[in-house]
Amino acid sequence: MTVAQQTNPRSYPDATPRKVAFLGLGVMGWPMAGHLALAGHTVTVFNRTAAKAQAWAQAFAATGRAHHASTPREAAQGADIVLMCVGNDDDVRSVVLGPDGALAGMQSGSILIDHTTASAQLARELYATAQQQGVAFVDAPVSGGQAGAQNGQLTIMCGGDEAAFATAEPVMACFGRAVTLMGPSGSGQLTKMVNQICIAGLVQGLSEAVAFGQKAGLDMDKALQVIGKGAAQSWQLDNRGSTMVRDEFNFxxxxxxxxxxxxxxxxxxxxxxxxxxxxxxxxxxYADVQAQGGGRWDTSSLIARLR
Structure with missing residues (x-):
């Protein structure tokens, strides 16, 4: 697997090179960690499937700054900043807490950043737990999807202390186009919730519009081009409208x-x-779409239940 297959290099901000760890190499984490190595940071990765961590280190070996570890604790040892992007609250706890968790290997004065979309309550809990050992915590969920991660163009919503954010922001900017401190711990996760509320309504409205237009006999590609120049314009319309017309959901x-x-x-x-x-x-x-076997389809597949 080449760097280009998962990460599209870009111009990176000038920042002090850091020793960082990245935990979780899914469709988001792999390119995010890659941007850090390409930007000049020394990166040690951990993934529950060890072979994937080894593959990442091999893919970015040309940077001279790519390493892998067998546990979150090992990856975090000596790191200035530890970042993670895993699945849910339980996954976060499994890589952060316990004798092999990241916090067990982190030094006082370091920063733990969680890019997982998780609960605000978990963010507050981890903030308090990290503080007890002199580690700062920033909840920093992202928006922009796989393409945003690959292109280094994610929107990152952060909650935490201003000092920790100021140190971490240039590092997160390696894969983010907008990195914003929203308030105290948990504020990043709450902002991501606002984002998901908006998306849910937009996608349902777009689904109904496309289904209605097709029933009415319109050329929907043409119709979307027209309304996309007016008040109905949105990212979802621009990027998912035409694929919804063609029932393409595999992305x-x-x-x-x-x-x-x-x-x-x-x-x-x-x-x-x-x-x-x-x-x-x-x-x-969305539960209906899951029942249709569409659990891994793109969220624009809401239109499938209207066919």
Whole structure:
């Protein structure tokens, strides 16, 4: 596997070279870690499937800064900054806590950054736990999908202390086009929830529009081009409208992941009293898509239940 297959090199910000660790090499983590190595940072990676960590180190060996470790603790030892991008709250806990977890290997004054889309409550818990051993914690979920990770163009929403953010921001900028501190611990995850609420409504509306236009006999590629020049324009329309017309769903952000994210949103809404009737409905529509066997389809597959 070559660097170009998973990571598209770009111009990187000038920053002090750091010793970093990256935990989790999925479709997002692999290129994110790659950008760090290409930008001049020394990177040690960990992945639960050890062969994947070894493959990453081989793919980026030409940088002279790519290494792999057998445990999160080993990867984190001596690192200035430890970053991770895994699946859910339980996955985060498994790589951070315990005798082989990242915190066990981190030194006082280092920074732990979580790019996983997880709960705000977990972010607050890890912030407090990290503080006890002099480690800063920043929750930093991302938006932009696999393409954003590969191109180093992610939007990163952060929660934590200003000092830790100021140190970590130039490192995150290696794979982010916009890196913003939203407030105290948990604020990054809450902002990502706002993002997912917006996307859920937009994709459902676009699905209904495309299905309606096709039933009406319109040339939907042409119709989307027209309305995309007006008030209906959105990223979803520009990037998913035409593929929805052709029932192409084998790319992008999977339905299973979206349902996990919307579950976090609805749990937080129960806690804070927010009313989310449309989000709850769209979550159930995604459950219908899962029942059709579309759990790994792109989120734009909402239109499949309207056929």
């Amino acid at each position: 992008g952000f999977a339905v299973d992941w979206m349902r996990k994210d919307l579950g976090l949103v609805l749990q937080e809404a129960q806690r804070n009293g927010a009313r989310l009737p449309v989000t709850a409905l769209v979550d159930q529509f």
